[in-house]
Every structure is written in structure tokens, then in C-alpha cells.
Amino acid sequence: MRVGVIGAGVAGLATAKVLSQAGHEVRVFDKCPDVGGVWSRTRRYPGVTTQSPKAQYSLSDFPMPKDYPEWPSGAQVQAYFAAYATEFGLDPALRLDTEVTAASPVGDGRWTLRTREAGGSVAGTESTEEFDRLVVANGVFCEPLVPAYPGVDEFTAAGGRLSAGTEFDDAEQARGRHVLIVGYGKSACDIAVAISGVAAGTDVIARQLLWKVPRRIGGFLNFKMLLLTRMGEGLFRYLRPRGFEKFLHGPGNRLRRRMINSIGSVSVRQFGLAELGLIPAGHMEDIVRGAIGLASEGFFEGVQAGSITVHRDTTITRLSAADDGPTAELADGTTLRADLVVCATGFAQGVPFLPEDTQARLFDERGNFMLYRQILPLGIPGLYFNGYNSSFFSPLNAEMAALWIAADLAGAVARPAPEAMRQAVVEQLAFMDDATDTHHCRGTKIIPFSMHNVDEVLGDLDLNISRAVRATHWLNPVNPAAYRRMTRSLLRQLAPGQSKADSADRPPALLG
Structure with missing residues (x-):
């Protein structure tokens, strides 16, 4: 088949690689000038690194270079994905600097894409192509959310600037300026650390404090040993608990709670949160109800040193101007000088290129994506999603x-009846509503149930790594490389003896 893929981030590249090896003709469209999605040079904020260590953030058959640090920088991750595309022959399939403006079904599962060149000498040129199937991989972090603050016109007229975090790509923009960073997630704290050495003032406006997990708990134990294992995932109750999980959430519940909340106690001591007045509400086990955040190196040290100020449990109510320049008014009555306001306030999960009637079938009444296995929209022929399963192991998922x-393109997935699939999606969303207090990004975040999703997806294909290897992942960090033969195994099932299938598991070249 001829398959169109919207998005050249990790999900789009993985889709293009697997489908190409399965014999399909693939075209990948992205409005950025380079591959990598959120890691594109046009979207990286200062100080960005991976939230998972490099081994856990790698694709199964293409390890990150040995000389990369454990938490690679944004530039290193982008270079890694670019090398992945080259290694697996995807470069000819890429249509970069090309925005998909409309995707329309034309019957029998086929789709027409209307595109517009976004850069170069042909900028603005429009084209139309038809595909047998379409995969949406534009990412759940595609469009930054910037609050609509009252007074923004007055604020900008006084010289103030309002920016999304992904639009703030150079710390020098903050030099000598009073900067307010809205948010308390990893990106907000990363940016605060990156600019605190050059800004005249760095203030973090936190509507709600979140629990932060140290990279090394107690200064020596890598957090991946606790939270990036199957045991770590099992500490959170899943919709369908299995095996030892039933013990953890039954007779062993007290032990389970002590295990996870002890991380919070260590974090309080390690970061001096009591002295800084930054202990979040609730317990560490509540992290999944907000966001599981890795602590930014240097953030709490900056607060201690006075180079970063956190205004907790408040929001900006109005942007304004005073005699000495632009200002921001907070809900607690504080007024702050604000030459630059950077909003690290999340993203909209949007598909504006799909027709309205298609979108009406895609969402439930609350705006959640109705995707079976986070992949298949219900009742929309020829359309798939990938990357709408944000997790600690996003590349593997x-x-x-x-x-x-x-497998589904080959008719090799035994799909349940449509009503059964719909019921499964409804049950999953209801469960995630409870597990995350509705903080699941409209149904696109599967943290902390990453490996449950992997197991269910592979279960549909009658594939998985051995039980013995999965057992080692209970106490050791999940290693995506353990899944490197899955593509080869599937392709052999779909087309025995095909040369492309036999070469799918070739040893990859390392970067550097």
C-alpha cells in the first residue's frame, strides 16, 4: 500500500521504518525542517534533556551512542533520530518543511492529503496526494497552550513579550530581563535553571506544586531502578492487575504504599523542600494524578541560592504595565516586573487537518480521543494513530x-467487534480518569502503565519477549533492546521468506 504519515517525530519515524520493511511505500510529512518532533531545533527550549535515561529512551534496534550522557540533551536526541532515519533508509521518504493542511477520506479507506511547503524557495506551494492509508503521528505535544491573559495588549505595548516554552529557544533572550516562567513541570524548571544565570530575575509561577523525583535517590540510586521497572509500574493499580500486582494491591498494599511514599520522604530531605517551603500537597503516590516529573538538576539549588524564586499555589490573573515597564499581577495580590513571560503550560492534542465530521467521530463528549489500543479510531476506515501513547518509554511504545x-494492514489482527472495541476504550478512559484524576491529556497519556500497553499490543499479535526476560524487568530497568527481534518476528509471520523481513533485525551502526 501507499501510506501517508503525518509527523516525523519518533512515532512517525518508527511507523515509516516498520511499514517500509513490510513492503509498503511510505511518505512522511512534517512542517519542521528536521526530524525529531519535539526535539527539532525549531522547538527545543534551553536546558532540555530526556526525562528517561538514554537506554530507556532508545528504539529497540538502534541504541543511542555509548558516548552520550545518561540523560542526553535535546540536540543529541535530534541527532539520534536523524541517524535512525538514515540507518533505515527513510530519508527519501521524508517531506520536511511541508505542512499537511487537510486530510480527507475519499472512500475505501483511502485519503487525500493537501500540503503546503513551509520553507525554502518554494514556500507556499501547495500539492495534493492520495494514499491508501493514513497514520497520524503529529504528536500529543504538537500545539503549545498559552493562556489568554487579560491586558496582553497593554503588556506588549510596554515592551513585554509572551512566549510558549517551545518558542523560547535561546537563553540569551533572557539576558538582563525579568522573566516569569508559568508552570512547575520539567520544562518550566529546566528553563528556569537555564536562564537564571543571565536573567535579572527568574520567577516561577506554580499553580500547583508537583512531586519531583531525583535522578539519583539519596544521591546514589538511579531512579530508573525504582520507577522504570515492571515492579515500579506495578506499584500503581492497573485496570486489569496481573500476577504479583494482585498481591501488591491486596495483602501487600501497606508495603506498596511505603515503598513509593518513601521516595517522597527522600526527596523532601534531599532537596530541602521543608526549608524552601516547597513540599507538594498529598503523597508521592499521587504523582500519577498530576505529572511524574524528574527533578531538573540545579533547580532547588537555585531556589536555595536565591537565583530562582517560586510563587506557589498562585496564577497570573492579568498582564499590565507600570511606569518602569511591563508587569504581571498574581492571584495572591503580588505584582511582578515581567519583561518576558514564558508559558510552560502544556499542549493541545489537536488534529486540525481532519474534517469536522471525522473529528466528531474521533472524540467522546468530553474531547477525549477514542482510540483502541491508543492506535485505532473507531469507525473511521483507513486511519491510524501512533504516538498517542505518551509514556516513560515513548519510543518503545x-x-x-x-x-x-x-499487522492490521495485512489483515493479521483479530479485531474485536466494533461495540466491544468501543466498550474497551470507554472502560480504559474511565479507569484513567480515576487513576490520574483526569490528567491523561485527553486520553493520550498512558503513564505509568507503559509496559501494560506494550504487552496488550503485542498480545494482539501473538508476540512478546520471553517470560524469563520480562521477569528480569521486574527488578531491573526495562530494556527496549530486549524487543529488537519483534519486528523481524512479525514480518516473518506476515510474509515468510521475504528478504526485507530477514534483514529487518540487522545489527545497527552506532552513532559516533
Whole structure:
């Protein structure tokens, strides 16, 4: 088939690689000038690194370079994905600097894409192409959310600037300026650390404090040993608990709670949160109800040193101007000088290129994506999603979803009846509503149930790594490399003896 893929981030690249190896003709469109999605040079904020260590953020059959640090920088991650595209022959399939402005179904599962060149000498040129199937991989972090503050015109007239975090790509923009950073997630704290050495003032406006997990708990134990294992995932109750999980959430519940909340106690002591007045409400086990955040190196040290100021439990109510320049008024009555306001306030999960009637079938009444296995929209022929399964192991989850798509294109997935699939999606969303207090990004975040999703997707394909290897992942960090033969196994099932399938598991070249 001829398959169109919207998005050249990790999900789009993994989809293109697997489908190409399965014999399909693939075209990948992205409005950025380079691959990588959120890691594109046009979207990286200062100080950005991965939230998961490099081994856990790698694709199964293409390890990150040995000389990369454990938490690679944004530039290093982008270079890694660019090398992945080259290694697996995807470069000819890429249509970068090309925005998909409309995707329309034309019957029998086929789609027409209308595109517009976004850069170069042909900027503005429009084209139309038809595809047998379409994969949406534009990412759940595609459009930054910037609050609509009252007074923004007055604020900008006085010289103030309002920016999304992904639009703030150079710390020098903050030199000598009073900067307010809205948010308390990893990106907000990363930016605060990156600019605190050059800004005249760095203030973080936190509507709600979140629990932060140290990279090294107690200064020596890597957090991946606790939270990036199957045991760590099992500490959070899943919709369908299995095996030892039933003990953890039954007779062992007290032990389970002590295990996870002890991380919070260590964090309080390690970061001096009591002295800084920054202990979040609730307990560490509540992290999944807000956001599981890795602590930014240097953030709490900056607060201690006075180079970063956190205004907790408040919001900006109005942007304004005073005699000495632009200002921001906070809900607690404080007024702050604000030459630059950077909003690290999340993203909209949007598909504006799809027709309104298609979108009406895609969402439930609350705006959640109705996706079976986070992949298949219900009742929309020829359309798939990948990357709508944000997790600690996003590359691995995207790769396994690509296998599911390849199998479904070949008619090798035994789909349940439509009503059964709908019921499964409804139950999953209801469960995530409770597990995350509705903080699941309209149904696109699967943290902390990443490996449950992997197991369910592979279960549909009658594939998985051995029970013995999965058992080692209970106490050791999940290693995506353990899944490197899954593509080869699937392709052999779909087309025995095909040369492309036999070469799919070749040893990859390392960067550097």
C-alpha cells in the first residue's frame, strides 16, 4: 500500500521504518525542517534533556551512542533520530518543511492529503496526494497552550513579550530581563535553571506544586531502578492487575504504599523542600494524578541560592504595565516586573487537518480521543494513530504500535467487534480518569502503565519477549533492546521468506 504519515517525530519515524520493511511505500510529512518532533531545533527550549535515561529512551534496534550522557540533551536526541532515519533508509521518504493542511477520506479507506511547503524557495506551494492509508503521528505535544491573559495588549505595548516554552529557544533572550516562567513541570524548571544565570530575575509561577523525583535517590540510586521497572509500574493499580500486582494491591498494599511514599520522604530531605517551603500537597503516590516529573538538576539549588524564586499555589490573573515597564499581577495580590513571560503550560492534542465530521467521530463528549489500543479510531476506515501513547518509554511504545499497524494492514489482527472495541476504550478512559484524576491529556497519556500497553499490543499479535526476560524487568530497568527481534518476528509471520523481513533485525551502526 501507499501510506501517508503525518509527523516525523519518533512515532512517525518508527511507523515509516516498520511499514517500509513490510513492503509498503511510505511518505512522511512534517512542517519542521528536521526530524525529531519535539526535539527539532525549531522547538527545543534551553536546558532540555530526556526525562528517561538514554537506554530507556532508545528504539529497540538502534541504541543511542555509548558516548552520550545518561540523560542526553535535546540536540543529541535530534541527532539520534536523524541517524535512525538514515540507518533505515527513510530519508527519501521524508517531506520536511511541508505542512499537511487537510486530510480527507475519499472512500475505501483511502485519503487525500493537501500540503503546503513551509520553507525554502518554494514556500507556499501547495500539492495534493492520495494514499491508501493514513497514520497520524503529529504528536500529543504538537500545539503549545498559552493562556489568554487579560491586558496582553497593554503588556506588549510596554515592551513585554509572551512566549510558549517551545518558542523560547535561546537563553540569551533572557539576558538582563525579568522573566516569569508559568508552570512547575520539567520544562518550566529546566528553563528556569537555564536562564537564571543571565536573567535579572527568574520567577516561577506554580499553580500547583508537583512531586519531583531525583535522578539519583539519596544521591546514589538511579531512579530508573525504582520507577522504570515492571515492579515500579506495578506499584500503581492497573485496570486489569496481573500476577504479583494482585498481591501488591491486596495483602501487600501497606508495603506498596511505603515503598513509593518513601521516595517522597527522600526527596523532601534531599532537596530541602521543608526549608524552601516547597513540599507538594498529598503523597508521592499521587504523582500519577498530576505529572511524574524528574527533578531538573540545579533547580532547588537555585531556589536555595536565591537565583530562582517560586510563587506557589498562585496564577497570573492579568498582564499590565507600570511606569518602569511591563508587569504581571498574581492571584495572591503580588505584582511582578515581567519583561518576558514564558508559558510552560502544556499542549493541545489537536488534529486540525481532519474534517469536522471525522473529528466528531474521533472524540467522546468530553474531547477525549477514542482510540483502541491508543492506535485505532473507531469507525473511521483507513486511519491510524501512533504516538498517542505518551509514556516513560515513548519510543518503545511507538515502535510496538507500528508493529500493530503493520499487522492490521495485512489483515493479521483479530479485531474485536466494533461495540466491544468501543466498550474497551470507554472502560480504559474511565479507569484513567480515576487513576490520574483526569490528567491523561485527553486520553493520550498512558503513564505509568507503559509496559501494560506494550504487552496488550503485542498480545494482539501473538508476540512478546520471553517470560524469563520480562521477569528480569521486574527488578531491573526495562530494556527496549530486549524487543529488537519483534519486528523481524512479525514480518516473518506476515510474509515468510521475504528478504526485507530477514534483514529487518540487522545489527545497527552506532552513532559516533
